[in-house]
Amino acid sequence: MTKRFAIVPFALLALVVVLSLIFPGLPDGMASVENLEGGDIAWMLVSTALVLIMTPGLAYFYGGMVRRKNVLSTMLQTFIAMALITILWVVVGFSMAFGESFGGVIGNPSTFFMLDGILSQDPWVAAPTIPLVLFAMFQLKFAIITPALITGAFAERIQFTAYLLFICLFSLFIYTPLAHATWHPDGLLASFGVLDFAGGTVVHMSAGWAALVSALYLKRRNEPVHKPSHISYVILGTGLLWFGWFGFNAGSAFGANSLAATALATTTCASAAAAFTWIIFDAVRGKKPSAMGTCIGAVVGLVAITPAAGFVSITHSLTIGIVTAVVSNIMVEIRTRTGIDDTLDVFPCHGVGGMMGMLLTGVFAHESINSAVVTNGLVFGETGLFISHLVALIVVSIFVIVGTWILLKITDLIIPLRVTHEEEEEGLDISQHGESLA
Template sequence: MDQGNTAFILIAAALVLLMTPGLAFFYGGLVKAKSVISMMMLSFGAMGLIGVLWVVYGYAIAFPGSDGLVAPWSIDWSAIGLESLLEVPEGAAYPPLAFVAFQATFAIITVALVSGAIADRAKFGSWMIFAAIWATIVYFPVASWVFNFGLADDGSFAYGGWITYGMQEWFGVGAIDFAGGTAVHINAGAAALALALVLGKRVGFQKGVHVPHNPPFVLLGAGLLWFGWFGFNAGSELAADGTAAVAFVNTIAAPAAALLAWLVVEKIKDGKPTSVGAASGAVAGLVAITPACASLTPIWAIVLGLIAGAVCALAIELKYKWGFDDSLDVVGIHLVGGLLGTLYLGFFANETGLIYSGNGTQLMVQAIAAVAVLVYSFVLAYVIGFAIEKTVGFRVKNEDEVAGIDTVVHGEEGYVLEGARA
């Protein structure tokens, strides 16, 4: 067993887990002061719930040890509860549980991302029901499509998920998704759009009405996300090697460029660059580079960052034009950014992209992967959310939303001044 690589994976897992509290701060600063506890609890609720589900059966679904679209006959039933993974096989590069832990943090952050679309108006219990069902029938299977792989005893490829490996057999190249552009960001963004449509608009929804109550929280959250994202991207190599180093550098370059591009667009469009814009731009660049971090040169990563920052800065306006209330711009940043990063590889991926290979096969498989995950996640998220809304109810009462749902849902306030209640 390689202790260096084992340590690398475990540290990467810890970094990715930190991203969810970072997301809680990022989202928490963007909502109104009387909803900050509720917003942050949606992320922490996902940490608790998905962490348990992953150990009990999530890993067994996502990594069944065979090809397939995740059906009962392809689930690794021996991995239920992870007891079959306690011992380290002879000759293994790292303990199986290190990989289990690393992938658990991906599941947690993906579910937490969805919550940004329903800020200020969702019941906590209903969110937890949605998170459990969506993770089980959407995230775990999609993770298998993208991340599931296995090697034969001689080290050659043996099987894998249909997105990254199945299409390689069909078309000669598989879709590239190094760290989760499809499985994480397109997946979460599509589900976020579905929930925004199910829950409807916030009271008084229009441009300029709902403003971030705490930009320093937003900056703190973005900083924690960027820090944890190095584990997300470089850690996906599962080894401390040259590929991990490329992913690491690109995780600096792309979000840095996206931050600048967002601010330029903001200055041209609104007259002033903002702190929230800087944070959002960095996150947009991080989203876009996620699938591409190991397959681009640093210069092409900067170009991707510039495109993502500019396009996502414009994309967040779509909710006002098209009339859906994606509260914290999960669609504009994660869905659009994930699509950009995934499709960009069709043109600029090292060796197989259009400009290198001269053919569009890579672009075709990237598009197939993106559309498949988007449609699958959107449809099932809408059905799950609609069913919850029509049974136990998903949205709080309008009067509770206007008053602020922290005290109604959690019995707490984010800011309590001495001698007065904020």
């Protein structure tokens, strides 16, 4: 990062220091503790840590897939989100996602500004047995990994400083409105009956569409070839993602309860089914069963079950994993035959996986699994939930596509998004960070 570009973010960090003096965050009273449960708090502390470890896991997952000269830059693009988005979340992000609702679309930025006084606030309505600050930190981990997911689409060709600006804009103007609309009690999508247990719509579908738009906007690499540098990194990253996903999904029950156990079981089964289906489907088409295919399939299954984890049975989770693996595998094949340079196939895997999970939630959700299901899924003879999800899918897709293109354009006007031809040839590790693998 050059001195010229570093001045603005450094000034913003200085502003954060000043704001911390004005809003010291000290409790100004006692939060309600009568409903807090020690077991739920313990599980949510663990879940929060589990979700965080998914981001380094994603760094390994993506880093192993790119060429050797871009490994460190790709991993850092993911890793830096843990630092930057955390600061943003404390200042206004949490407020915009979960603050007082403005028309069900966005939260009031002043509600929890600088998280001031959050230690004395009563628990969140959907998580009444854990402190509000713990709920805020758990949700932060979702906000961190969402923009990090997009990096796989424009890997090996984006300027680091432009990337930092883009993920800030994406987090504020794409992620927080979707989180608010879906997970706030007064949110627009929540009022429409949309179910998203742990982020299929908010996280994966938004990241997937943003990835596709980004790949189209930045255009193809000079050498659009796929040469994974460390498949062992991909396996390690998949293991960390699968491990952390139990916090992602089971933690979204907001307590150590039977619903968390159900979500853990459906997460396990969907991912296992998708991983095996991916390599079997490859074999049917004459390909060898590969480590890469197994890992990609496992992640696709995790993506697909995310919106459905706490709403469907274990049996149906297997179906969700199998069906989504086949669809995503086909979409990867279709993508390779186009001129779209989605470097690591973020859209076919995360985007399509998220959309399949959203639609299949509308097919298989049942009130016996979760009382939050007001209308059962399509397979049980009721159409309301599926139609709501289909309409929401279209609306959210349009919002993310248009919004991402605008944010990319704004970013590009301020800081050029693409590195130069020479920098791309040299590799982003050296040209952007002055580092390289030994």
